[in-house]
Amino acid sequence: RSKNRPPFPPGPPGDPLIGHIRLVPPDNQELLFYQWGKTYGDVMHLRFLHRDVIVLNSVKAAVELLDKRSIIYSDRPWFPIFEMMGWIATITFIGYGKRFQRHRRMIHPYLTTNKCEGYKLIQAREARVLLKNLLADEGRRDDLLRLYATSVILQVAYGQQVSSNDDPFVKITLDAGYAIANGGPPASTPVDFFPFLRFMPSWFPGCHYANFARDNKFAIDALMNYPYEKVTQQMAEGKVTHSFLSSQLEALYRDKENHPNTLDEIKGAAGVMFLAGSDTTWATLSIFFLAMVLHPEYQRRAQAEIDAVVGTDRLPDFSDRKSLPFVECIYQESLRWNSAVPLGVAHRVLEDDVYEGMFIPKGALIIPNARAMTLDENIYTNPSEFNPTRYLPKPDGNNEPYPNGLFGFGRRICPGRHLAGNSLWIVVASVLATFDVKKVINNDGKEDIPVIAFSSGVTSHPHPFKTHMGPRGEQAKKLILQDIVEDMY
Numbered sequence: 001r002s003k004n005r006p007p008f009p010p011g012p013p014g015d016p017l018i019g020h021i022r023l024v025p026p027d028n029q030e031l032l033f034y035q036w037g038k039t040y041g042d043v044m045h046l047r048f049l050h051r052d053v054i055v056l057n058s059v060k061a062a063v064e065l066l067d068k069r070s071i072i073y074s075d076r077p078w079f080p081i082f083e084m085m086g087w088i089a090t091i092t093f094i095g096y097g098k099r100f101q102r103h104r105r106m107i108h109p110y111l112t113t114n115k116c117e118g119y120k121l122i123q124a125r126e127a128r129v130l131l132k133n134l135l136a137d138e139g140r141r142d143d144l145l146r147l148y149a150t151s152v153i154l155q156v157a158y159g160q161q162v163s164s165n166d167d168p169f170v171k172i173t174l175d176a177g178y179a180i181a182n183g184g185p186p187a188s189t190p191v192d193f194f195p196f197l198r199f200m201p202s203w204f205p206g207c208h209y210a211n212f213a214r215d216n217k218f219a220i221d222a223l224m225n226y227p228y229e230k231v232t233q234q235m236a237e238g239k240v241t242h243s244f245l246s247s248q249l250e251a252l253y254r255d256k257e258n259h260p261n262t263l264d265e266i267k268g269a270a271g272v273m274f275l276a277g278s279d280t281t282w283a284t285l286s287i288f289f290l291a292m293v294l295h296p297e298y299q300r301r302a303q304a305e306i307d308a309v310v311g312t313d314r315l316p317d318f319s320d321r322k323s324l325p326f327v328e329c330i331y332q333e334s335l336r337w338n339s340a341v342p343l344g345v346a347h348r349v350l351e352d353d354v355y356e357g358m359f360i361p362k363g364a365l366i367i368p369n370a371r372a373m374t375l376d377e378n379i380y381t382n383p384s385e386f387n388p389t390r391y392l393p394k395p396d397g398n399n400e401p402y403p404n405g406l407f408g409f410g411r412r413i414c415p416g417r418h419l420a421g422n423s424l425w426i427v428v429a430s431v432l433a434t435f436d437v438k439k440v441i442n443n444d445g446k447e448d449i450p451v452i453a454f455s456s457g458v459t460s461h462p463h464p465f466k467t468h469m470g471p472r473g474e475q476a477k478k479l480i481l482q483d484i485v486e487d488m489y
Ligand code: HEM
Pocket: 091, 092, 093, 107, 153, 272, 273, 274, 276, 277, 278, 280, 281, 284, 340, 341, 344, 345, 346, 347, 406, 407, 408, 409, 410, 411, 412, 413, 414, 415, 416, 417, 419, 420
């Protein structure tokens, strides 16, 4: 590289040989990058061994690079651990190019705002199932939220409705969820830096994640194959429910010669909806519950709004959304307060570039630090506080903008964002309408105040916390217990 090139973006001093690898812990990197950003700015340069890493700590920098220059910023690094696990035909891990565009053309049209109108029925029904389940067994709240997120995805991606715990889909999604959550920090495990570790025996130092990937490949194989076999069988019997997978398979069988994608690519595209859509939705809902147990005052305000707009004879539905501005604020603040995907998903830049006089080298990993963006003090007052009123117009609130960038950027932006938004909103509105989410009272008569702490990983969940939930009254209980019939929506 020319010595006359502009300087790299600033960054903390690193080791001349290994760079910053020893300074960056495996957990909660987003918070360290956020703190460093206060000293070094919103575009930072780090080096992990031979790999250049650029951290983007502001929406402005991410928009300038990942959105406006997306033609060169839309590649992905190689994710060997996920590949070993069986995520081969999966858009998230496919580099920028023709194959990526084929996957994008398969997935995006199925998840547009218009298409998502058609999934609202599924979401409204599953939200009602969730309310009933919570009333029956609130101790299993976290499991029930996962079940809700998974049920929506299973219906949209595969047309499968899970009715009992014995359904093979339950085990398949649990196993796959475990594999995804424990596969290590994407693109930052020892195997990512030393790919030869993939071929070393299991006892070899640094092989932990490679072993984990090998041991859990069965789960991803099952997720790829079982739904395909089931849907194929249902198609043969003429009993199939329309879904992403069934529509792609129908198109493939109609014209195998000219179909742009192979069977494996189709299975991978359906699988990515589970990979990307289940845990993220679940984590955000858990964050909403944590915020509610800590802030009864915001629950009261949202409940008063719902009572005034919707009344108490029915549950809120999607058509009420525009008339419930404070519920919207709670939903947006639940997304912002502890962004569920704190470091986004890394991009890779395809060419040397210069941004505001700083050199960004070809091949660098670009990390959009969503956590830093949502904690940006230039945009949010007291950003670590959960405060939905911040979005309200003055003088009631601060007129702050809804969070931006939580669903990624540019050509890699999350195609599931509209589906996710609806899945989240209907639960937020339905729970606020029917339940009081309270703190548990301990044996000593004092309130059990949940600790505000979150797990580290691709998705970030609150640490376990207890709630005491009861219906808001007899009428709310009636609404929760009413029969779920299709024509109620
Ligand atoms: C709260 C829920 C969700 C959050 C916070 C979220 C967030 C994200 C983020 C940050 C990315 C990376 C974007 C980038 O690289 O710039 C992403 C990618 C992706 N998401 Fe989501 N997501 C959510 C739900 C969903 C759902 C429900 C689906 C599908 C049903 C989905 C499908 C995808 C796919 C396929 C990608 C990969 C896109 C690509 O690599 O081109 N996501 N998501």
